[in-house]
Amino acid sequence: MFYKKMKQMKIIYSVIFLTLISCGKSTSQNQAKKNQIPKEEIVELDTENKYLDSICKIETKNAEKDIKQNKLTYFHYLGMVVQYRSNEEMNKLLSNYNIGIGSASYYCTVPSELQNCYAHKMRQEIDKRYGEKFIDSLRTIAEKQYVENNLNKxxxxxxxxxxxxxxxxxxxxxxxxxxxxxxxxxxxxxxxxxxxxxxxxxxxxxxxxxxxxxxxxxxxxxxxxxxxxxxxxxxxxxxxxxxxxxxxxxxxxxxxxxxxxxxxxxxxxxxx
Structure with a gap:
């Protein structure tokens, strides 16, 4: 059920990515653009946001359910975010803590609070259980392991x-x-x-x-x-x-x- 919802979210984000205002614009510029959009399009955007909000609530509930069953997942992000070379090493380190691996896309044209809600809830729980510096410390170890594994590169x-x-x-x-x-x-x-x-x-x-x-x-x-x-x-x-x-x-x-x-x-x- 969760992965079906995730697939739906990817489709929705792809459509919004092509229709909303491009990245890099300031808030005031975005608002000025919005003021120029016909009312019927504004209504459509509001409808999309309401739908995204409902999907976010479903994802959050699914995450809470999995957390109660002691199922944790760490997500690698794609899109307008930092890309790491050591994901394979990171995955092995996380497996020592029985933390699963997932992937998610980040779109700067979609409100951050309405996307990847399952992943956000999971990250909050990981930080709560292991500390806010836990992921960063593992990433540092993973990065060094990557270099050790690729000394001839x-x-x-x-x-x-x-x-x-x-x-x-x-x-x-x-x-x-x-x-x-x-x-x-x-x-x-x-x-x-x-x-x-x-x-x-x-x-x-x-x-x-x-x-x-x-x-x-x-x-x-x-x-x-x-x-x-x-x-x-x-x-x-x-x-x-x-x-x-x-x-x-x-x-x-x-x-x-x-x-x-x-x-x-x-x-x-x-x-x-």
Whole structure:
């Protein structure tokens, strides 16, 4: 019965997702939009909300019934929410507490209090029984287990801990400026270089490379774009300089959950 209702909810949410106001609008903007909607459509929306409310009450009662029978379920959310890489590890940890697994979709165009009511009630009960930090603590363990299980993976830059991979940086933010400044110390602007004018778009050179756990670098891929066509005669000069810069730098291997990993490193440098 519960899963039948969940299926109905997914269908309803999909329809509402296509008909309601798009995500990212402020409350005042949404209200202004609503004021422009014909009355018959407002009535239809109110009807949908009443139906959602009735479904929510049914889901809540079903959750309360399952809780009395000591059946707990943790839900992984899909949609406009944080997505985790360690769900498999999380599931195994939760099974130690006899907590089942479910999935639910989150829609930012549906009132949060009217969607996933079964899942919300279950989460409240889990927090009540095991503490509000219980799920977060398990997730931290799961994330570390994921890395331990995938030590040979090449991690994306954003999957890694926020520590700088450029030597001598004092903090993570330094990474995004210091390597750029140092690059131009070895790659001087040639005489005749056409500099960017105030209203011109920026010219840039970028690189993507693999930084291994031992600090070595491979798979360097360089792209370059000059807005001033005359600067393309310096393409080979800057490409060579950037490659030399990358190979001669003692990069700091990345870490994910404190464990050293191989990672992708992207660099982007804008010309004056």
């Amino acid at each position: 090449v991690y994306d830059f954003q999957e890694c801990d926020t520590i700088s991979r450029y030597p001598n940086d004092k903090n993570y933010k330094d990474f995004f400026k210091n390597y750029k400044n140092d690059f131009f110390k070895i790659a001087k602007y040639p005489e005749g270089f056409e500099f960017r004018k105030e209203k011109d778009k920026y010219s840039w050179i970028s690189a993507d490379f693999t930084l291994h756990k031992d600090g070595t670098v491979t798979n360097i891929d360089i792209e370059l774009k000059f807005q001033n066509e005359g600067n393309y005669k310096y393409s080979s000069y800057y490409t060579k300089k950037l490659k030399e810069f990358i190979l001669n730098t003692k990069w700091i291997p990345a870490k994910s959950m404190g464990l050293t990993v191989t990672s992708k490193v992207p660099l982007t440098i804008h010309f004056k």
